[in-house]
Amino acid sequence: MSTEDKVRAALSGVIDPGSGRDIVSAGMVRGLSMSGDTVRFVIEADPARAPALEPLRRAAEEAVKALPGIEHVAAVLTAHAAPGTTPAPGAASGPKGPPPDLNLGRKKPAPPQKKLPEGVSRVIAVASGKGGVGKSTVTANLAVALAARGRRVGVLDADVYGPSQPRMLGVSGRPSSPDGTTILPLRNHGVTLMSLGLITGENEAVIWRGPMLMGALQQMLGQVQWGRLDVLLVDLPPGTGDVQMTLAQKVPLAGAIVVSTPQDIALIDARKGIDMFSRMEVPIIGLIENMAGFVCDGCGKLHHPFGHGGARAEAERLGVPFLGEIPLDLAVREASDSGAPVVLQNPEGPEAAAFWKIADALTGNGVIA
Secondary structure (H helix, E strand, C coil): CCHHHHHHHHHCCCECCCCCCECCCCCCEEEEEEECCEEEEEEEECCCCHHHHHHHHHHHHHHHHCCCCCCEEEEEEEECCCCCCCCCCCCCCCCCCCCCCCCCCCCCCCCCCCCCCCCECCEEEEECCCCCCCHHHHHHHHHHHHHHCCCCEEEEECCCCCCCHHHHCCCCCCCECCCCCCEECEEECCEEEEEHHHCCCCCCCCCCCHHHHHHHHHHHHHCECCCCECEEEEECCCCCCHHHHHHHHHCCCCEEEEEECCCHHHHHHHHHHHHHHHHCCCCEEEEEECCCCEECCCCCCEECECECCHHHHHHHHHCCCEEEECCCCHHHHHHHHHCCCHHHHCCCCHHHHHHHHHHHHHHHCCCCC
């Protein structure tokens, strides 16, 4: 019998009290993966029952952990959409126009209550419309700079498909859980960190659908023992998808910082990100122009390979603050790869100056007290 078969057999002994069936035959186990002595899986449940199924999740973890050779088990509880919520293709349609109001004479349901993670004073999203613009590098350096300025800082690495904060902040190891529910994050350079990259292998792909991502994000927000933080920076994935929407719907965000490179192709997507936050009533704290230019080692001249001033002009057009320019410099990349951001590795150097300036602007204007 293979290890996967043994894991499924163990999970077959876990009974869902609601249906009386085991969670494997009931189709509740999803995304089962194994790496060495570590097993990970998702338990999907009816949204109405999900809050009451935490004991079931713990029982599933314990059943797998009892197997020989299994040392670590990570189970995420998430909710799938109820059947029938999406119209079937080809369904009959009437005249075009807005759908009829089926709640005539009744109060519309109240929007879900937003809640800050316990102990966290404010949450700021760091976003980009396009990948590859250096958003994670900006997040890591700002976090370390703010911590050096005496602020209590956390980073939630919500870039679930490409979690890079463990490498950039020099964090390794696995988060622990003293009670099977609360997650204890890790810490380095004065920054508290939680990331899926601390649970999955560095070379292991996260192959999850939207509901799994949203469930994992909610667990990292609500079940991580962040302690007392002045600010939690959330490093978002590129785009305007499930993770961004879930964060904006579940947490009263203090605002969003949008990172872009100067060229039009990046700014097009940055505008879309700004539009998404605007629609979800999240204030824009400001734009940052990354990779703004570099000084040539040979000629000493300043070059702008991606153009210059695009993010500043876009901020002026939209009427939002422009937070600053960050140069394109090899030292910034090397410091990030080494696990010691450039504001820590060379705090007095010109490469770090832009990050210090932005961090001081955020504390000076009251965005971060």
